[in-house]
Amino acid sequence: MNNCVHQCHMARKRFGQNFLHDSSIIDAIVAAIHPEPSQAIVEIGPGLGALTKPVAERVDAMTIIELDYDLAARLASYPFFQSKLNIVQQDAITVDFSALSAERGQPLRIFGNLPYNISTPLMFHLFNYTYAIRDMHFMLQKEVVNRLVAGPNSKAYGRLSVMTQYYCNIIPILEVPPASFRPAPKVDSVVVRLVPYATLPFPVRDLSKLATLTSLAFNQRRKTLRNSLGSLFSAQQLAEQGIDAALRAENLSVEYYCQLANVLAERPVSQD
Structure with missing residues (x-):
């Protein structure tokens, strides 16, 4: 054939x-x-x-x-x-x-x-x-x-x-x-x-938040997280999640990306 x-x-x-x-x-x-x-x-x-x-x-x-x-x-x-x-x-x-x-x-x-x-x-x-x-x-x-x-x-x-x-x-x-x-x-x-996975290791409430985070971080992978994720998190807010703002996108584990996505999902929607 x-x-x-x-x-x-x-x-x-x-x-x-x-x-x-x-x-x-x-x-x-x-x-x-x-x-x-x-x-x-x-x-x-x-x-x-x-x-x-x-x-x-x-x-x-x-x-x-x-x-x-x-x-x-x-x-x-x-x-x-x-x-x-x-x-x-x-x-x-x-x-x-x-x-x-x-x-x-x-x-x-x-x-x-x-x-x-x-x-x-x-x-x-x-x-x-x-x-x-x-x-x-x-x-x-x-x-x-x-x-x-x-x-x-x-x-x-x-x-x-x-x-x-x-x-x-x-x-x-x-x-x-x-x-x-x-x-x-x-x-x-x-x-x-x-x-x-039948059961996700690190469940995310809103996958659009994970997509946004990973796009922002890896599109500017040479920048520190303080800069690449600055529109979403201050250095202090990253520190509260156990994350050093001086790290770059490639230093952050899947678990931490999922953790940050869930923090974003919990934020109230702006009314402006």
């Missing part, structure tokens, strides 16, 4: 397409996902179906979300897939994943090889639906996975680290070299498992 599709379809730069073809890597990814027949499996960006086919062989039915019309139509044309696939031909960033979960009557298991240009906004979109998601397995650039798992006091630690660690337990699974793809990207990739 893949040979025919490879001959007929050119990777599109605007969609960031790099197609997986290494069978040993494919087997390892499918084993890590471990799909079971009745589960609500969703693949984002199936491309040429390198992962779709071995996963579909293990399940009763699955949903694929594919923006590229030609690829969606090509997968739909294969007889094996016709009884297996629910094809959603749209941008994954516009999909209501809670509706998909409700249709299947269970939390979703989502996987995909995510292009670099959409990986961060797509993950932020998915975080809105963690209550409807059991787990996610994504192939991402190694640099992105390093940012996901980074802790405080490191250059890789940033807003993506804080927001991902707020919602999910993050487990890197497998490194994937460029030669495993056609065309070969210029970077290494990593498969990562994201498991939404």
Whole structure:
């Protein structure tokens, strides 16, 4: 199947397409996902179906979300897939994943090889639906996975680290070299498992406050918190939370960001 599709379809730069073809890597990814027949499996960006086919062989039915019309139509044309696939031909960033979960009557298991240009906004979109998601397995650039798992006091630690660690337990699974793809990207990739917490470690009352805080702090990460968060907290108010105003954004743990977000949420709304 893949040979025919490879001959007929050119990777599109605007969609960031790099197609997986290494069978040993494919087997390892499918084993890590471990799909079971009745589960609500969703693949984002199936491309040429390198992962779709071995996963579909293990399940009763699955949903694929594919923006590229030609690829969606090509997968739909294969007889094996016709009884297996629910094809959603749209941008994954516009999909209501809670509706998909409700249709299947269970939390979703989502996987995909995510292009670099959409990986961060797509993950932020998915975080809105963690209550409807059991787990996610994504192939991402190694640099992105390093940012996901980074802790405080490191250059890789940033807003993506804080927001991902707020919602999910993050487990890197497998490194994937460029030669495993056609065309070969210029970077290494990593498969990562994201498991939404059943009970959040540091619950935040108003997530918009956490989003505001992390944006302000990390958009000015070279500045001290006294300056980057000065519009929200005085040095004295930070000290009352056990935070030194001379620290920078990358020095503050996820727990402290959540603590500050809850302080903001408790403030009375200004009437002016």
